[in-house]
Structures are given as C-alpha cells and as structure tokens.
Amino acid sequence: MGQFIRGASAENALARLESVETLADLQSITEALRDQYGVDHMVYHWVNSDGEQFGCGTYPQAWVTRYLDQGYLRIDPVIKGCYQRFHPVDWKRLDWSGKAVRMFLQDARAHGLGHQGYSVPIRGPNGQFALFTVNHSCTDAEWETFSQMHRRDLIMLAHDFNHAALRLEPGRTPREATPLSPRELEALTLLALGYNRAQAANALSISEHTLRVYIESARHKLGAQNTTHAVARAMQRGIIVV
Amino acid sequence: MGQFIRGASAENALARLESVETLADLQSITEALRDQYGVDHMVYHWVNSDGEQFGCGTYPQAWVTRYLDQGYLRIDPVIKGCYQRFHPVDWKRLDWSGKAVRMFLQDARAHGLGHQGYSVPIRGPNGQFALFTVNHSCTDAEWETFSQMHRRDLIMLAHDFNHAALRLEPGRTPREATPLSPRELEALTLLALGYNRAQAANALSISEHTLRVYIESARHKLGAQNTTHAVARAMQRGIIVV
DNA sequence: ATCGCACTCCCCATTTTCGGGGAGGTGCGT
DNA sequence: ACGCACCTCCCCGAAAATGGGGAGTGCGAT
Numbered sequence: 218m219g220q221f222i223r224g225a226s227a228e229n230a231l232a233r234l235e236s237v238e239t240l241a242d243l244q245s246i247t248e249a250l251r252d253q254y255g256v257d258h259m260v261y262h263w264v265n266s267d268g269e270q271f272g273c274g275t276y277p278q279a280w281v282t283r284y285l286d287q288g289y290l291r292i293d294p295v296i297k298g299c300y301q302r303f304h305p306v307d308w309k310r311l312d313w314s315g316k317a318v319r320m321f322l323q324d325a326r327a328h329g330l331g332h333q334g335y336s337v338p339i340r341g342p343n344g345q346f347a348l349f350t351v352n353h354s355c356t357d358a359e360w361e362t363f364s365q366m367h368r369r370d371l372i373m374l375a376h377d378f379n380h381a382a383l384r385l386e387p388g389r390t391p392r393e394a395t396p397l398s399p400r401e402l403e404a405l406t407l408l409a410l411g412y413n414r415a416q417a418a419n420a421l422s423i424s425e426h427t428l429r430v431y432i433e434s435a436r437h438k439l440g441a442q443n444t445t446h447a448v449a450r451a452m453q454r455g456i457i458v459v
Numbered sequence: 460m461g462q463f464i465r466g467a468s469a470e471n472a473l474a475r476l477e478s479v480e481t482l483a484d485l486q487s488i489t490e491a492l493r494d495q496y497g498v499d500h501m502v503y504h505w506v507n508s509d510g511e512q513f514g515c516g517t518y519p520q521a522w523v524t525r526y527l528d529q530g531y532l533r534i535d536p537v538i539k540g541c542y543q544r545f546h547p548v549d550w551k552r553l554d555w556s557g558k559a560v561r562m563f564l565q566d567a568r569a570h571g572l573g574h575q576g577y578s579v580p581i582r583g584p585n586g587q588f589a590l591f592t593v594n595h596s597c598t599d600a601e602w603e604t605f606s607q608m609h610r611r612d613l614i615m616l617a618h619d620f621n622h623a624a625l626r627l628e629p630g631r632t633p634r635e636a637t638p639l640s641p642r643e644l645e646a647l648t649l650l651a652l653g654y655n656r657a658q659a660a661n662a663l664s665i666s667e668h669t670l671r672v673y674i675e676s677a678r679h680k681l682g683a684q685n686t687t688h689a690v691a692r693a694m695q696r697g698i699i700v701v
Numbered sequence: 702a703t704c705g706c707a708c709t710c711c712c713c714a715t716t717t718t719c720g721g722g723g724a725g726g727t728g729c730g731t
Numbered sequence: 732a733c734g735c736a737c738c739t740c741c742c743c744g745a746a747a748a749t750g751g752g753g754a755g756t757g758c759g760a761t
Contacts, residue, residue: 264700291648291700301697303583303625340582341545346700372618373611383545398737399533409691411684413717427739433720434737443747444718445687446653452694455542458586558729640707655747669709675750676707685717686748 234377243381244273250374251275254367257331258352261378263345264296271386274350280328292321299338299348305372307364308334309357333360337375341383344453349375397456401435404428406457409448476619485623486515492616493517496609499573500594503620505587506538513628516592522570534563541580541590547614549606550576551599575602579617583625585695591617639698643677646670648699651690 230250237243243261251259262272270285283289290296298311313322326332331354339347351371353360364371397405400421407417418428432444441447451457472492479485485503493501504514512527525531532538540553555564568574573596581589593613595602606613639647642663649659660670674686683689693699 296700297697300700301584303587304622338584342543345545369615373615376614380546400738408687411688411691413685415717423738424740426741429718430739432718442653443655445650445690448687449651449653449690449694452586452691455582455586455588458588556730642708657747665708666710668711671749672709674748 231373231377234374234381237381237385240271240273240385243378243385247274254351256351256353256363257329258350260350260352261347261375261382263347263382264290264300271382276352277329280325280330283324283328287321287324289321289324292317294318295334295336295348295350299336300346302338305335305337305364305368305375307360308332308336331355333357335360335364335371337371339375339379341379342455344455345383347375347379347382349378395438397435397438397451398431401431401438402451402457404431405435405448405451408432408444409452409457473615473619476616476623479623479627482513482515482627485620485627489516496593498593498595498605499571500592502592502594503589503617503624505589505624506532506542513624514589518594519571522567522572525566525570529563529566531563531566534559536560537576537578537590537592541578542588544580547577547579547606547610547617549602550574550578573597575599577602577606577613579613581617581621583621584697587625589617589621589624591620637680639677639680639693640673643673643680644693644699646673647677647690647693650674650686651694651699 230246230253233242233246233249237246247259247261251257258275260272260274260276262274263270265271284293294311294313295306295308298306313319331352333353333355334350336348336350339349341347349371353363355363403421404417407420408414412420414425414428414432418425421428432447435441435451436444436447439447439450441450448457472488472495475484475488475491479488489501489503493499500517502514502516502518504516505512526535536553536555537548537550540548555561573594575595575597576592578590578592581591583589591613595605597605645663646659649662650656654662656667656670656674660667663670674689677683677693678686678689681689681692683692690699
C-alpha cells in the first residue's frame with residue numbers, strides 16, 4: 218500500500234478546490250489527491266437517476282461507461298447505502314448480498330477497482346445528492362487505519378468538491394425559479410401523506426376544486442406530468458417534508 | 460469582542476461530540492464551544508415544517524419559545540437562505556427585505572441576539588435539514604475575520620452536531636419492514652418519474668395489469684393509502700432514487 | 702421435492718383524477 | 732394607486748386509477 222500522507226499535504230488541493238473554474242481542473246485535482254493520499258482511486262460524482270451525469274475521478278473510463286450503460290446506479294450498494302446515511306461509510310459495512318450485486322462487484326473488480334472503499338454522501342439544495350469516494354486495494358487493517366486517520370479530511374474534501382461542482386453547474390440549482398406558494402406546498406404535503414383530494418381539501422378547509430387549482434399550478438411550476446410526479450419532484454427537491 | 464480561539468481548542472469538543480449520549484450533553488457542548496470561540500451564541504437545530512423540534516444552543520429560552528409561537532420558521536431569512544444553499548452563509552448576504560422579516564429582526568434584537576451571524580446548512584437522509592449557527596455582536600470587519608478564520612471548523616462542527624443528533628434521534632430513520640421486490644421498485648420508480656401506468660407498463664415490457672399488481676403489492680407492503688402515497692414513502696425511506 | 706415468493710396475464714364495475722375553461726376577492730411591494 | 736401573485740369558488744366530459752376476483756409460470760430455499 219502506498220504511503221498515506223497527512224492532512225498538511227492536502228492543503229494545496231483544498232486551496233485549489235476553492236478556485237476551480239472548469240471540470241478539467243476538478244479532474245486534475247482528483248488525480249493529484251489520489252497520488253497525495255496514495256490510494257488507487259478517488260472519485261466525486263453527482264447521483265442522478267435521470268441520466269444526467271456530472272463527476273470526475275480516477276476510475277478507468279471503461280468502468281464509468283459500463284457503469285452507466287448497465288444502469289449500475291440502481292444496483293450499486295454504495296449508492297443505496299449512502300442514500301440512507303449521513304455519515305461516511307466503509308464499503309465493508311454495506312449489504313453486498315444478492316445476485317445482481319455480486320455480479321456488479323465482480324465486474325468492478327475486473328475493471329480494476331479495489332475491494333476497499335470509503336464513501337462520503339453529500340447533500341445539497343433541491344435534493345441534490347453526490348458521493349465522494351476513495352477506493353483501494355489493501356488489507357482490512359490497513360484500510361481501517363487509513364479511513365480513521367483521514368476521515369475528517371475526506372469529509373471536508375467531499376464538501377469542497379461539492380461546493381466546486383455546484384459553482385461549475387449552476388444550472389442544476391436554480392430550478393426553483395418559480396417557488397411554490399404555501400397552499401401549494403400544503404396540498405402536495407397532504408397528498409404525499411396519503412390523502413386523496415377530497416380528504417386534503419377537507420383538511421385544508423377548502424373546496425376540492427380549489428385544491429385542484431393548487432395541485433395544477435404546483436404541477437406546472439414543477440414541470441410534472443401528474444400529481445404523483447409533482448409530489449415526487451417536490452420531495453426530491455426537498456421543498457416538502459414528509 | 461472575545462478572543463477567537465483556534466481549532467486546537469475545539470478538539471476537545473469535537474472528541475466529546477462523538478460520544479454524546481443525551482441532549483443535555485449536546486447542550487453543554489454548545490455552551491462550552493460558545494465560550495471557547497468567544498461568541499455570543501451557538502445553536503444547532505433541526506428544521507422541520509411539521510412542528511417537531513430538536514435542537515440545542517445558547518439562545519435565550521424566551522427567544523426560542525417566541526420563535527416557535529410566532530411561526531418565525533416560515534419568515535426567518537436564515538432558514539430560507541440556507542435551504543437554497545450548500546455553503547455556509549453570512550447573515551449579511553441574506554435578503555432581509557419584507558415587512559414581516561423586518562419585524563422578525565427587530566424582535567430578535569430585542570431578545571438579545573447579535574446582528575452578526577454565520578449559519579451552516581446540513582442535510583441528512585430522508586430530507587432531514589438542520590442548521591448550525593454562530594451569532595455575535597461586533598463590527599463587520601471583525602466578523603469577517605472570525606468567519607473566514609473558523610469557516611472550516613464550523614463546517615466540521617455542524618457535521619458532528621448533526622451526526623450526534625441523528626444518533627440521539629434514530630426515530631427519524633425508519634426501518635424497512637418488508638423489502639420491495641425489484642419489479643415493485645422499478646414500477647414505483649417509473650411512477651415517481653412521471654410515467655402513468657400505461658407508460659410504465661410499456662417501459663417494463665409488461666402488461667398494464669401486471670404493473671397494477673406490483674403497485675398494489677408495493678402499496679400494501681408500504682402501508683400506503685394510494686399510489687402517490689406509496690411513491691412518497693418509498694422516496695422518503697430512500698428505497699427508490701429519482 | 703415441496704413450498705413460497707416473485708412474476709406474468711386477464712376480467713369486472715366503481716371511484717378518482719385530469720385538463721381545459723371562467724371569475725372574484727385579498728394583500729403586498731413599487 | 733396599480734399590478735401581481737395568491738387564494739377561493741364553479742362548470743364540464745374524458746381519461747386514469749382503484750379494488751376485488753382468479754390462474755399459470757419459474758426460481759431459489761428448506
């Protein structure tokens with residue numbers, strides 16, 4: 218295993234992260250950090266199921282392509298595990314059972330990924346979700362030492378990468394150009410809680426017709442196809458809390 | 460202004476945060492940190508629209524009560540501003556216009572809050588959203604110096620407070636009783652993406668009748684009242700990613 | 702090898718939602 | 732004082748979802 222260099226050497230990269238201007242800059246920083254920390258791979262990427270992709274890192278291009286083509290986003294236990302956690306997670310603590318998952322793992326190994334991993338979930342406004350991951354091949358004990366030693370560094374790195382990414386891709390954030398009105402939010406919230414329109418209208422002490430107007434306008438503002446879609450988008454963007 | 464102590468002195472509190480066992484512990488840590496950093500106030504609190512409250516800090520009790528009673532949650536520019544940002548924000552950069560907001564500000568001052576503030580937004584799984592705030596009275600230049608010097612400390616503190624809070628309140632992370640089958644998850648995912656039943660069935664290359672069976676069984680497993688509710692629950696539990 | 706579970710298909714009638722339209726009142730910021 | 736966004740109410744027909752029922756295939760586990 219490479220030498221695990223301490224925080225001080227990461228300061229350069231931290232400083233560079235704050236003034237990143239292009240995705241290529243971000244990419245070169247992941248490579249520099251990978252070398253500084255002496256690990257096999259370091260990756261930052263946005264997690265979107267809708268095909269949009271944003272990320273950088275040192276995974277082989279073949280693996281990135283395959284990952285997307287195969288729809289591994291929906292299989293990868295790292296995604297699922299991090300989605301339900303706040304704190305960074307060691308890959309060993311995830312659930313790797315299941316046929317599809319085992320095949321995924323095998324495929325990952327075949328593409329040169331190490332069996333040790335440590336991933337930091339990051340959440341931004343409007344339901345943004347991203348991951349910052351370090352990947353390596355070494356013994357469990359060595360990995361434990363590494364991850365414990367650099368845990369805080371990695372959290373800060375994840376934070377800085379996300380900050381840089383949000384600066385580079387402002388188009389992802391200001392989707393809420395038309396914010397929902399209080400009544401619209403209330404309406405969607407009740408629907409998300411399982412109320413039907415009659416019940417929701419009753420709960421808000423308004424007519425069902427009025428409720429429909431709210432749902433309709435919320436749907437238009439959210440660019441949603443139907444009520445379920447509107448509720449899903451509102452939840453995804455974090456503008457309603459259930 | 461008090462002396463702004465550097466990161467090293469915060470290490471004690473960081474260590475204590477990792478082993479916190481009660482809300483009172485968390486409370487005492489905010490007080491210790493306030494004194495260490497030499498600021499007027501330091502606060503961590505959950506932001507829930509549904510009235511549930513979880514938090515700790517050094518704001519006067521009278522202010523906390525008033526804040527809740529008056530529903531300032533929906534007025535406070537700090538909440539709104541942080542909700543739309545990823546990076547910590549200086550209160551001066553927020554939008555303080557509006558009649559209600561000005562009255563809110565006046566009320567805050569009257570309750571002993573300083574005019575300088577720096578707030579760190581934190582997001583967890585299941586749409587959790589929390590804030591970590593430091594508040595003080597000093598000149599703009601002094602505050603600028605302070606916030607720049609301790610920015611990274613405050614981000615890590617926010618992270619650790621949230622981690623501790625999530626450990627203390629596991630009730631916010633519901634467990635998955637009966638796991639959904641792959642097809643059920645696919646079905647719900649497509650619905651969350653705005654597909655209607657015919658489109659979803661087509662996308663999965665199955666009959667609409669079959670799709671209905673999945674939705675039905677998923678609804679039962681999730682204890683949901685209707686399709687929208689089922690999708691909302693699945694998203695809330697993080698078992699589908701949209 | 703048997704059991705359970707996931708997967709697939711089909712019927713019925715009833716309830717709910719959708720997608721347009723119009724119309725009047727309030728309160729806030731410029 | 733004006734506009735603008737919000738809130739509230741109502742009409743219609745067409746489309747979609749719901750809630751039951753039954754019935755056959757395969758796969759993995761006990």
